[in-house]
Amino acid sequence: xxxxxxxxxxxxxxxxxxxxxxxxxxxxxxLGPGEMALLQRAWYPAxxxxxxxxxxxxxxxxNGRYRYIDFAYFPGGNAKGALESMGYGPxxxxxxxxxxxxxxxxxxxxxxxxxxxxxxAYPSLVxxxxxxxxxxxxxxxxxxxxxxxxxxxxxxxxxxxxARRCMRxxxxxxxxxxxxxxxxxARALLKNLVNRKWxxxxxGNQRYRTFMFPVEGWREEGRSPKYPSPxxxxxLIQY
Numbered sequence: 306x307x308x309x310x311x312x313x314x315x316x317x318x319x320x321x322x323x324x325x326x327x328x329x330x331x332x333x334x335x336l337g338p339g340e341m342a343l344l345q346r347a348w349y350p351a352x353x354x355x356x357x358x359x360x361x362x363x364x365x366x367x368n369g370r371y372r373y374i375d376f377a378y379f380p381g382g383n384a385k386g387a388l389e390s391m392g393y394g395p396x397x398x399x400x401x402x403x404x405x406x407x408x409x410x411x412x413x414x415x416x417x418x419x420x421x422x423x424x425x426a427y428p429s430l431v432x433x434x435x436x437x438x439x440x441x442x443x444x445x446x447x448x449x450x451x452x453x454x455x456x457x458x459x460x461x462x463x464x465x466x467x468a469r470r471c472m473r474x475x476x477x478x479x480x481x482x483x484x485x486x487x488x489x490x491a492r493a494l495l496k497n498l499v500n501r502k503w504x505x506x507x508x509g510n511q512r513y514r515t516f517m518f519p520v521e522g523w524r525e526e527g528r529s530p531k532y533p534s535p536x537x538x539x540x541l542i543q544y
């Protein structure tokens with residue numbers, strides 16, 4: 306499914322199901338350029354769906370004021386994550402001292418209320434979407450015991466979880482220390498997962514040296530990776 310098809314279906318469902326008039330009004334107004342960039346350039350290419358994600362999520366602060374998180378993520382249980390696209394203008398250049406203090410208090414209150422908060426700079430979404438996709442994968446990986454394909458053994462599933470959280474290439478010795486197995490066993494495990502397309506080789510040709518989780522995110526075993534390719538509008542970089 307294309308990004309636009311998935312996005313339209315997700316937003317229509319959220320608006321239809323929403324009972325809170327304040328939040329429904331915000332959803333009906335549509336998402337801003339920073340929020341759309343976060344979804345189109347980072348979230349969807351990395352995760353491939355919008356499950357457990359909620360736009361314009363309403364929270365109440367200690368003073369009884371309603372605040373809105375760009376995207377709340379509730380994967381299950383008591384876990385809760387918050388993602389925000391941080392435009393340079395509204396979140397830095399054009400802020401007064403009072404607004405800056407209020408922003409810091411807002412982030413502090415979220416942290417104290419056990420939210421895992423991930424801010425992503427809008428210029429990074431425009432200039433370096435692949436890095437932002439890795440941030441998203443690491444963020445999602447924090448919550449997941451991992452809903453894995455049942456063809457993976459527990460040690461294979463833990464290897465994929467480790468790679469997903471890592472956000473960088475790693476070698477067999479590092480994995481061996483994590484799993485408490487021999488480097489030889491770790492190398493065989495990694496090679497097998499590469500052959501089954503769960504991991505990719507980050508460096509090395511004939512002799513694999515480092516490995517990583519593919520940026521395109523979850524996929525069924527054996528399927529070809531598909532990258533959405535949204536057009537980059539560099540004129541938006543000052544948002």
